[in-house]
Amino acid sequence: MEADEAVETIQHEMTVFARRARASAGRMHPELSLVSYTLLGHLEERGGCRATDLAAHYALDKSTVSRQVAALERARLVERRLDPDDHRVQVLHLTEAGRRILAQVTDSRRAAFRERLEDWPAEDLRRFAGYLVRYNAWAPPDDEA
Amino acid sequence: MEADEAVETIQHEMTVFARRARASAGRMHPELSLVSYTLLGHLEERGGCRATDLAAHYALDKSTVSRQVAALERARLVERRLDPDDHRVQVLHLTEAGRRILAQVTDSRRAAFRERLEDWPAEDLRRFAGYLVRYNAWAPPDDEA
DNA sequence: ACTTCAAGTTGTACTATACAACCAAGTGGG
């Protein structure tokens, strides 16, 4: 395979993947959309942050995040704590239920990935993981993420 | 990196990518959504097919395809030809304009990918492409695509 | 204090999608 051809293949396969991902994620976990899952994961990693940070980090409009967070709060997966120093700010935290659901969905996603990748040699897994990190780390001129 | 860790990284990075892809594809090409682009590409490859085939191939509801195709027809990018042997069937074909737009978007997407991948050694490109093909080729128990 | 800025919410609109109900055209058994 030529390098140019490889680029085209990458383009094609990434496109295929992108088209499939949301729908299949939704089918796997009707209880937690890909976006909600991502936001919950971010909260877990950071141990709480502001809606604005989520919006900036994921290139979503603040209104979008506002509604997502409202839904997550209704579902009792996150809670908001008013920042005592700046009353405009609501710091978002996972609830116990949120942590539980997140862990559960993460497990089930992990199981799906494991199954999908179970026949791969360890060396290929490592390389593939590395390539993906490198691919995603690329910062576009006008950042997209 | 351990193999398990690699699987987690793959999961994480694929998730990140999936979340970003549609939005950025939309921003790159407001004139042709990712789905429309994919459908047009399919028509180009096959040189015409039925709406039902598109629906089956991309795991989309026939109503979804119907509306997408209707929009593409309104935009004069595809045309429908009634199958003379079976009047239920409409065979879809790219129009000249459709071919043109498709080529243009493909070029611009290709340029974006090339830019993103320009610093990669050829060997890495080849391997990455191979991994993606292999990843996407996996047929889930209850197929998703 | 008045202006300006920042964080969020709400109104509105649009796209992609699914499911169900439907129509129209073939197909096959009695």
Next chain:
DNA sequence: CCCACTTGGTTGTATAGTACAACTTGAAGT
């Protein structure tokens, strides 16, 4: 030959996710 069934497609309706614009409230700077 007719009626039931199947297949390809459209339309009605509902939902999720998203953006943009207008607004509210609180903070900060001159």
